Amino acid sequence: MAASSKExxxxxERPVVRDAPAAPRVPAGTLYRGREGMWSWVAQRITGxxxxxxxxxxxxxxxxxxxxxxxxxxxxxxxxxPVVNLMEVGLVGxxxxxxxxxxxxxxxxxxxxxxxxxxxxxxAIVAVWLLLMVPAVFFMLQHTVMAIFGSES
Amino acid sequence: MTAVPEGYRLDSPRSGxxxxxxxxxxxxxYSWLFMRISGLVLIVLVLGHLFIMNILDGGxxxxxxxxxxxRWSSPFWQVWDLLMLWLAELHGTNGLRTIINDYAERDxxxxxLKAALYTSAMLILFTGTLVIFTFDPNLG
Numbered sequence: 001m002a003a004s005s006k007e008x009x010x011x012x013e014r015p016v017v018r019d020a021p022a023a024p025r026v027p028a029g030t031l032y033r034g035r036e037g038m039w040s041w042v043a044q045r046i047t048g049x050x051x052x053x054x055x056x057x058x059x060x061x062x063x064x065x066x067x068x069x070x071x072x073x074x075x076x077x078x079x080x081x082p083v084v085n086l087m088e089v090g091l092v093g094x095x096x097x098x099x100x101x102x103x104x105x106x107x108x109x110x111x112x113x114x115x116x117x118x119x120x121x122x123x124a125i126v127a128v129w130l131l132l133m134v135p136a137v138f139f140m141l142q143h144t145v146m147a148i149f150g151s152e153s
Numbered sequence: 154m155t156a157v158p159e160g161y162r163l164d165s166p167r168s169g170x171x172x173x174x175x176x177x178x179x180x181x182x183y184s185w186l187f188m189r190i191s192g193l194v195l196i197v198l199v200l201g202h203l204f205i206m207n208i209l210d211g212g213x214x215x216x217x218x219x220x221x222x223x224r225w226s227s228p229f230w231q232v233w234d235l236l237m238l239w240l241a242e243l244h245g246t247n248g249l250r251t252i253i254n255d256y257a258e259r260d261x262x263x264x265x266l267k268a269a270l271y272t273s274a275m276l277i278l279f280t281g282t283l284v285i286f287t288f289d290p291n292l293g
Binding site for chain 2: 048049051055056059060062065066068069072073076079085088091092095096099105106109110135139140142143
């Protein structure tokens with residue numbers, strides 16, 4: 001009791017500084033600076049982590065070639081399912097972004113003008129990504145679309 | 154003070170080591186460099202793999218045991234896949250290590266997450282390497 005009353009009295013005697021800038025009461029949050037630089041980094045982490053988890057499953061499903069041809073073929077049939085086929089498009093899009101943005105990050109680190117042009121390089125890789133994804137999506141979904149809507153079975 | 158020559162004086166001679174951990178090695182620098190070098194190689198290996206497996210000539214629809222047997226009859230694709238397996242797994246493990254270090258604040262949480270991560274990496278590297286080296290096209 002004595003200690004707490006002493007503490008509170010010393011708090012009361014603290015000098016008041018009226019014009020000092022207010023210290024932030026709560027942390028500024030988890031946002032960094034926002035804009036292209038931060039969001040491309042966030043996307044790099046998400047696409048990388050997702051691809052890593054897929055790699056885990058993919059090495060194990062490929063390992064079934066050591067069990068028997070029938071076991072391997074039956075599990076690989078999962079990849080030919082229309083829904084999983086769509087997820088493969090997502091995987092290709094994620095890996096392609098991760099690789100292109102990785103080139104951009106490497107250029108930022110090693111090219112003397114990299115940091116200056118980091119934003120322009122992001123839009124350049126987004127353009128390349130779109131340019132490559134259009135034919136990729138076409139060829140990847142061709143069979144699935146034909147199987148569902150077309151005459152091919 | 155005059156006994157110690159200029160340039161050899163310490164700012165505060167009895168202070169402890171600076172920094173949180175005084176690492177003797179450049180581990181994090183090599184980790185940073187590895188991500189860039191392996192990343193460049195993986196662009197060729199992984200994008201080539203995805204192009205052949207998912208886009209070219211009917212894509213995933215044509216993949217089965219016989220297709221794998223045909224590819225792994227060539228040392229070129231065996232080396233390609235082995236190199237891709239090791240670089241991708243190490244690149245991904247190092248990436249997840251960074252993510253764990255960034256977001257897991259408690260020491261024990263970081264320890265157990267990394268223990269699980271390294272266990273899974275060893276499992277995948279061992280299994281994948283074994284499969285490439287012991288594949289038998291006449292199985293079954």
